[in-house]
Amino acid sequence: xxxxxxxxxxxxxxxxxxxxxxxxxxxxxxxxxxxxxxxxxxxxxxxxxxxxxxxxxxxxxxxxxxxxxxxxxxxxxxxxxxxxxxxxxxxxxxxxxxxxxxxxxxxxxxxxxxxxxxxxxxxxxxxxxxxxxxxxxxxxxxxxxxxxxxxxxxxxxxxxxxxxxxxxxxxxxxxxxxxxxxxxxxxxxxxxxxxxxxxxxxxxxxxxxxxxxxxxxxxxxxxxxxxxxxxxxxxxxxxxxxxxxxxxxxxxxxxxxxxxxxxxxxxxxxxxxxxxxxxxxxxxxxxxxxxx
Amino acid sequence: xxxxxxxxxxxxxxxxxxxxxxxxxxxxxxxxxxxxxxxxxxxxxxxxxxxxxxxxxxxxxxxxxxxxxxxxxxxxxxxxxxxxxxxxxxxxxxxxxxxxxxxxxxxxxxxxxxxxxxxxxxxxxxxxxxxxxxxxxxxxxxxxxxxxxxxxxxxxxxxxxxxxxxxxxxxxxxxxxxxxxxxxxxxxxxxxxxxxxxxxxxxxxxxxxxxxxxxxxxxxxxxxxxxxxxxxxxxxxxxxxxxxxxxxxxxxxxxxxxxxxxxxxxxxxxxxxxxxxxxxxxxxxxxxxxxxxxxxxxxxxxxxxxxxxxxxxxxxxxxxxxxxxxxxxxxxxxxxxxxxxxxxxxxxxxxxxxxxxxxxxxxxxxxxxxxxxxxxxxxxxxxxxxxxxxxxxxxxxxxxxxxxxxxxxxxxxxxxxxxxxxxxxxxxxxxxxxxxxxxxxxxxxxxxxxxxxxxxxxxxxxxxxxxxxxxxxxxxxxxxxxxxxxxxxxxxxxxxxxxxxxxxxxxxxxxxxxxxxxxxxxxxxxxxxxxxxxxxxxxxxxxxxxxxxxxxxxxxxxxxxxxxxxxxxxxxxxxxxxxxxxxxxxxxxxxxxxxxxxxxxxxxxxxxxxxxxxxxxxxxxxxxxxxx
Numbered sequence: 001x002x003x004x005x006x007x008x009x010x011x012x013x014x015x016x017x018x019x020x021x022x023x024x025x026x027x028x029x030x031x032x033x034x035x036x037x038x039x040x041x042x043x044x045x046x047x048x049x050x051x052x053x054x055x056x057x058x059x060x061x062x063x064x065x066x067x068x069x070x071x072x073x074x075x076x077x078x079x080x081x082x083x084x085x086x087x088x089x090x091x092x093x094x095x096x097x098x099x100x101x102x103x104x105x106x107x108x109x110x111x112x113x114x115x116x117x118x119x120x121x122x123x124x125x126x127x128x129x130x131x132x133x134x135x136x137x138x139x140x141x142x143x144x145x146x147x148x149x150x151x152x153x154x155x156x157x158x159x160x161x162x163x164x165x166x167x168x169x170x171x172x173x174x175x176x177x178x179x180x181x182x183x184x185x186x187x188x189x190x191x192x193x194x195x196x197x198x199x200x201x202x203x204x205x206x207x208x209x210x211x212x213x214x215x216x217x218x219x220x221x222x223x224x225x226x227x228x229x230x231x232x233x234x235x236x237x238x239x240x241x242x243x244x245x246x247x248x249x250x251x252x253x254x255x256x257x258x259x260x261x262x263x264x265x266x267x268x269x270x271x272x273x274x275x276x277x278x279x280x281x282x283x284x285x286x287x288x289x290x291x292x
Numbered sequence: 293x294x295x296x297x298x299x300x301x302x303x304x305x306x307x308x309x310x311x312x313x314x315x316x317x318x319x320x321x322x323x324x325x326x327x328x329x330x331x332x333x334x335x336x337x338x339x340x341x342x343x344x345x346x347x348x349x350x351x352x353x354x355x356x357x358x359x360x361x362x363x364x365x366x367x368x369x370x371x372x373x374x375x376x377x378x379x380x381x382x383x384x385x386x387x388x389x390x391x392x393x394x395x396x397x398x399x400x401x402x403x404x405x406x407x408x409x410x411x412x413x414x415x416x417x418x419x420x421x422x423x424x425x426x427x428x429x430x431x432x433x434x435x436x437x438x439x440x441x442x443x444x445x446x447x448x449x450x451x452x453x454x455x456x457x458x459x460x461x462x463x464x465x466x467x468x469x470x471x472x473x474x475x476x477x478x479x480x481x482x483x484x485x486x487x488x489x490x491x492x493x494x495x496x497x498x499x500x501x502x503x504x505x506x507x508x509x510x511x512x513x514x515x516x517x518x519x520x521x522x523x524x525x526x527x528x529x530x531x532x533x534x535x536x537x538x539x540x541x542x543x544x545x546x547x548x549x550x551x552x553x554x555x556x557x558x559x560x561x562x563x564x565x566x567x568x569x570x571x572x573x574x575x576x577x578x579x580x581x582x583x584x585x586x587x588x589x590x591x592x593x594x595x596x597x598x599x600x601x602x603x604x605x606x607x608x609x610x611x612x613x614x615x616x617x618x619x620x621x622x623x624x625x626x627x628x629x630x631x632x633x634x635x636x637x638x639x640x641x642x643x644x645x646x647x648x649x650x651x652x653x654x655x656x657x658x659x660x661x662x663x664x665x666x667x668x669x670x671x672x673x674x675x676x677x678x679x680x681x682x683x684x685x686x687x688x689x690x691x692x693x694x695x696x697x698x699x700x701x702x703x704x705x706x707x708x709x710x711x712x713x714x715x716x717x718x719x720x721x722x723x724x725x726x727x728x729x730x731x732x733x734x735x736x737x738x739x740x741x742x743x744x745x746x747x748x749x750x751x752x753x754x755x756x757x758x759x760x761x762x763x764x765x766x767x768x769x770x771x772x773x774x775x776x777x778x779x780x781x782x783x784x785x786x787x788x789x790x791x792x793x794x795x796x797x798x799x800x801x802x803x804x805x806x807x808x809x810x811x812x813x814x815x816x817x818x819x820x821x822x823x824x825x826x827x828x829x830x831x832x833x834x835x836x837x838x839x840x841x842x843x844x845x846x847x848x849x850x851x852x853x854x855x856x857x858x859x860x861x862x863x864x865x866x867x868x869x870x871x872x873x874x875x876x877x878x879x880x881x882x883x884x885x886x887x888x889x890x891x892x893x894x895x896x897x898x899x900x901x902x903x904x905x906x907x908x909x910x911x912x913x914x915x916x917x918x919x920x
Contacts, residue, residue, distance in 0.1 A: 045550070051600040052576050054468075058554030116577060121444045121465045159417040167414055177338055178327060182361070185327070185338040192338070198419050201427070257420050264422040271429045275437030283444035287466035290449065291486040292493070292563060 020144065022096035031100035035107040038063065042111045053114035055122070055288070063112035067105055071129065071281060074102050075274055102136055105129060121287055125280035132277050135269035146263045153255050162253040166197065169246040176242055179235040184224060188239055191217035191246065197253055201268075204261040207254065214250060218243045295320045295349045298403045299333065304410055320401070322348035325387065326361075333406060337388030344387060352400035354378050357385055379403075452483060469575040473595040474904055477522045484521075485574075491562065495536070498568040504529035525904060526912040530890040540566050542608050542616040565602055572597040591900030599899070605883040627869045627881035633861050635815035642808040658854040662809035664794050667847035667857070670694050680721055688720060696841040706824035706831070712811055714739045724790060726780065727752070737790060742806050745784070745791070752780040815858050819886040820895040827867060827877050836876035 020028075042063075046053040055064050077098045081091060109129055117123045154162070170192045177188035194213035198204055209215065221240050227233050299316040323332035328342040335344070341361035350356040358374040359365060366386040367375050377383050377394070379402040385392040393405040444465060451462040461480045471479050478484050485497045501518040505511045511529055518527045533539060543566060545552045555565050564570070574597050610625040622631040634650040641662035651657035670677050671694060678693035685691050690698065699717040700709045715724070715736075724736040726749070738744040784790050785797050785804040796807035826834035829841060842848060844859040869881030879885075884896035905911065 048548075050602060051573055052598060054576055056576075058550055058557075061554075061557075116469060118467075118469050119465075120467055120469075122468055124440075124444065124465075159420050163415055163417065163419075174336070174338060178329075178336055179342075180338075182341050182363075185341075189338045197415060201422065204422060253420075260420050261422045268422070268427070268429055268432070272432035272436050275433035276440050279437040279440035280444060283440065286445055287448070287463075288468075290489045291463070291466055291482055292490065 018144070019092050019095040019099065020140070022092055027093075027097045027100040030097075031104040034101075035104050038108055038111055046114075052116075054116055055112050055114060057114070060112055060114060063108055067109045067112050068281060068285065070101055070105055070108070071277065074098055074105075075278060078271070078274075099136070099140055102133055106133055121280060121283050125277065125284040128273055128277040128280050132270055132273045135266045135273060139266040139270060142263045142266060146259050150256065150259045150263070153252070153259060157252070159253075159256065162249065162256065163197070165249045166246060166253065169242055169249060173239055173242045173246070176235060176238045179232055180239070181227075181232075184221070184227075184236065184239075187217045187220045187224070188243075190220075191243055195246075195250070197250060198257050201261075201265075204254075204257050205265055207258045209250075209254060212250065214243055214246050218247065295352070295399060295401045296397070297323055297347075298397045298401060300403060300405045302405060302407045304408070320349050322346055324360075325392075333392070333404070335387050335390045335406075337390060337408075339388040340390070347404075349400075349402070350376050353380055353396055353402075355394065355402055452489075467575060469577065471574050472597050473592075474525055474907075475574060475597065477524060485569075492564070492567065493569045495568045498572075501527045502530050502568075504531045519909060524909065525907040526909060528902075528907070533889050533892065536566075538616055538619075540564075542612055542619070543603055544607055544611075544615065546603065547607070570602050571600055573600060574598070588898060588900055588903070591898070591903035593900045595904035596900060605887070605889075624883075627865075627883075630861055633816060633858070635856065635858055636812070636817060637815075637856060638810060638812055641810035646808075646810045653856065653858070653860045657856050659812065659856050660854065661811055662796065662807040663811070663853055664796060665853045667850040667855070669851075670699075671696075671848045677721070684720060690720065696845075696847065702823070707820075707822045708814075709823070711813055718794075722790070722794065726784070726790070737784070742804070746781060746804065749779075749781040749784055814893075815856070817893045820893060821886065822895065827879070834877065 042053075042059065045059050049057050049059070051057055054060050077094065080094055109126060113122075113126055117126070157165075173188050173192055177185055180188065191214045196213070199209065203209065218240065221236065221243065224236065227236055297318045297320060299318055301314045301316070303312045303314075318332055324343060324346055325331060325333045325335065325340075326342050326344040327335060327337070327340045331343070333347075341363055344361045344363060345357060345359045345365060347355055347357045354376060356374065356376045357365070357367065362373075364371045364373050366372070367377065368384060369386075379394040379396050381394075383394045385394070389409050391405075391407045391409060393407070395403045395405070397403045448463040448466060451460065459480075461482070463482050464480065466482070467479070470476070485493050487494065487497050501514060501521070501523065503510075503514055505514060514529060515526060534542070545555055558565055576598055606625055609621065610623055612619055612621055612623055624630050632652055632654065634652050635657075636648045637651045637657045638646050638659050638661055639649050640647045640660050649657075669675060672678060673693040681690040681694050681698070682692060699712065701717070702708075703710050712718075714722075719736075719739075724739055725734040726737050727735050729735055737748055781804075782802075785799075785806075786792060791797065791806070795809065798805045822828060822830070824830035826832035826838050827836070829839045829843075844863050845857045846855075847857050850857060865881075867875055867877040867879050868885070870878040872878045886895055888894050888896035
């Protein structure tokens with residue numbers, strides 16, 4: 001399973017250029033250049049500024065305008081990715097720029113603050129921005145590491161096949177459990193009817209499935225008294241075997257879900273925090289000028 | 293023919309299409325229902341017991357359905373253990389997923405149609421994706437976004453208009469930093485300074501508490517308003533450096549391209565850089581404008597708004613005429629090109645008011661103060677004045693030849709001198725006594741108002757005997773009686789009379805006329821000179837031996853009252869602007885040493901001064917009580 005995946009990966013790495021390496025790190029270079037210039041100008045200029053460095057100096061306004069513009073543009077990725085287009089400004093180029101320019105905001109916006117923080121709407125906007133960037137950073141890690149894991153986990157099995165395996169095992173369980181008496185049948189029903197493959201948000205992220213119905217059913221089946229007839233003993237052994245197979249199939253699917261969850265979870269912070277940031281940014285800008 | 297059950301088993305195909313129908317005839321009177329393979333009606337649902345129920349005929353067209361496992365079933369949606377019913381009706385029994393529909397059969401038999409409800413659901417691969425029902429990405433995004441928009445923008449915006457009277461200040465969260473201690477009482481009242489939304493804080497807001505008025509009544513009004521407004525401190529009342537329109541015109545753009553553009557942009561956006569708030573910053577940490585080393589721990593900088601120097605003195609006072617054509621001010625681009633002193637010289641002590649003119653010292657200006665007072669005569673160590681002073685003795689504050697301090701007495705602050713008072717500073721020698729009363733006490737002429745002297749002497753004739761022309765305290769001046777028999781009035785104002793030595797006197801018939809006298813207190817009101825500095829001759833240890841009065845003021849050789857005895861700038865430049873290699877007494881040549889922005893005639897106070905605590909109303913009252 002893994003060796004086959006490994007082979008596929010090696011081929012892929014030779015031919016595929018991810019958004020991080022797009023055009024030989026073009027946007028990484030542009031963003032770094034931006035940061036170096038900003039830091040340079042800041043430390044040369046801040047020493048000459050007459051007032052304490054803050055967002056209100058000419059440099060502060062410059063950095064603030066640039067940062068606000070960047071934030072709005074970065075947020076537009078949500079619109080851009082839904083619009084199918086081709087040509088020079090590919091989505092990959094856009095994502096590459098999104099990642100590196102987004103990271104450059106750590107420098108630009110921090111310089112914009114002049115290192116003055118407080119319990120106010122301005123620092124709220126800054127904190128939300130850092131939260132968005134941090135969650136985005138997690139997303140970069142996820143996108144660079146987890147697809148390999150996903151691929152390694154599933155091997156040659158598709159997600160559809162995983163579900164079909166479980167459904168088929170359920171059907172076999174249903175069939176095999178027919179000779180069992182009421183208590184035995186109830187246990188198998190529990191496994192068939194109550195097993196949740198994925199579960200909730202946190203269950204998926206943590207992979208905690210101790211109360212999985214199939215697992216409980218297995219424990220209860222093992223505790224059943226030995227059936228009286230040989231036929232029933234065989235039937236019980238068969239369903240136990242099937243439940244074990246189901247447990248393995250569930251584990252595989254759940255690992256896939258956990259990795260998928262990790263791959264997607266950061267968006268649950270990134271997107272809402274972005275909306276919160278945009279609102280806080282508007283409040284920050286309007287309030288600054290309302291009480292100029 | 294006996295009653296029998298006609299069983300119809302209908303199975304839906306998983307892939308759709310016509311269902312499979314199998315039919316069987318089962319003889320009565322009883323059928324078993326269950327999961328066991330030997331059941332007559334085999335139902336493979338695991339929720340059904342192996343031997344679950346029985347159905348039997350209970351008469352023509354009537355059956356009894358009964359659970360034999362103790363597990364109930366449903367008939368027409370009602371849970372039951374046993375039920376009799378006519379098969380003529382549309383009765384449907386439910387066992388797990390199975391539906392058993394009863395209808396009449398031949399010969400009083402029954403047809404049972406068995407169907408299985410398929411409610412299996414096959415999860416789609418989309419369940420691999422993360423979904424959250426309540427806290428979905430979109431829901432959270434909108435809730436957070438709208439929540440922050442309302443809480444942080446709309447509520448404060450509307451609240452500042454409608455909630456200010458109920459002491460709720462949602463706009464507090466907009467404050468970018470704390471106010472200095474001096475303004476901390478305004479922390480909750482944003483609109484006290486930010487009077488108009490989207491308009492930068494205007495000077496009017498500051499001046500409502502800080503404007504130095506034209507008269508003390510106006511000042512008192514401003515102070516009262518501040519106190520009523522809740523200020524725990526007495527605000528410093530300040531005047532502008534010059535008329536604001538002139539300042540705006542006279543101020544050049546700052547040095548450097550970026551600050552130039554910044555200033556122009558700010559002006560374009562109605563955020564001018566010549567406001568009070570341009571230099572006195574609030575809501576920010578203390579800047580480096582006044583380095584911490586200069587800060588006096590007793591006057592913390594954080595107590596006051598952060599002061600930044602937006603324009604230095606030189607930048608405006610260079611090529612000033614090019615921007616402010618009407619100005620009389622001479623450029624001072626730097627200390628080396630500081631114009632020579634042009635002291636304010638009294639050109640006439642009389643008229644309704646004395647008149648003054650700024651004149652350069654090199655033109656040897658003449659001061660007309662109305663008095664006759666040769667400094668040389670008074671300071672000559674071998675002269676008669678010296679002899680008389682020695683004669684007066686130490687007990688009377690003399691006992692040696694006169695020196696400057698014999699008449700010029702330092703004021704309380706020590707920076708300047710008290711105005712000369714005739715009675716205190718001259719009368720020890722220049723006696724004003726003119727007679728003795730019945731008890732033998734000397735009576736002095738009133739000094740200061742000519743008419744009072746004339747009234748005092750009216751109708752009086754001369755008496756007494758001659759003697760020395762210089763009178764000691766307690767003696768009547770001999771010359772007052774020189775013209776025995778003449779009127780005391782005439783004699784007092786004539787040569788040899790008490791007034792004649794110092795005052796310019798003319799007669800219009802019998803009416804005496806005296807030139808008005810006014811002594812200059814400050815020759816250079818546009819600059820501060822501190823006589824209290826040790827190097828300037830004040831008390832204390834000077835760096836290189838302090839100056840003596842005579843080093844600057846050529847009084848010992850001045851024979852005429854009209855001589856202006858103040859030194860020129862060159863004297864200052866002996867130390868100021870020099871390096872320590874040049875002179876041990878070297879000191880800075882900063883504009884602020886002698887001038888300040890709001891009061892050009894005073895030195896700029898040290899950073900943080902006066903200490904805020906001294907401005908508390910209680911302290912201010914005590915200070916005023918002490919005559920400060």
